[in-house]
Amino acid sequence: MAIEETLNDLYVEKSWDERVEETAIRLSPTSPNDIDPWKKIPFRTSAGTKLTGTTTRNILKMFFWYFVLPSPFFDEAEL
Numbered sequence: 001m002a003i004e005e006t007l008n009d010l011y012v013e014k015s016w017d018e019r020v021e022e023t024a025i026r027l028s029p030t031s032p033n034d035i036d037p038w039k040k041i042p043f044r045t046s047a048g049t050k051l052t053g054t055t056t057r058n059i060l061k062m063f064f065w066y067f068v069l070p071s072p073f074f075d076e077a078e079l
Contacts (some may be wrong), residue, residue, distance in 0.1 A: 001061050007053040011038045 019035050041053050
């Protein structure tokens with residue numbers, strides 16, 4: 001199954017220097033896992049004109065079966 005989404009922002013990985021700077025700005029000590037490694041950049045030209053675009057993302061659909069042993073507490077019709 002494919003879903004088409006509009007693209008408004010791009011996500012780019014932050015450089016090591018940007019991560020260090022973000023850690024230094026925070027007042028409380030944090031672990032490296034608390035720093036978001038991605039920065040959001042608007043999807044625009046260098047002149048500031050908004051670009052339009054779409055992307056297609058595939059979603060995996062799974063089916064499965066499971067079996068339940070009969071129980072004295074439930075009637076088979078209820079299952």
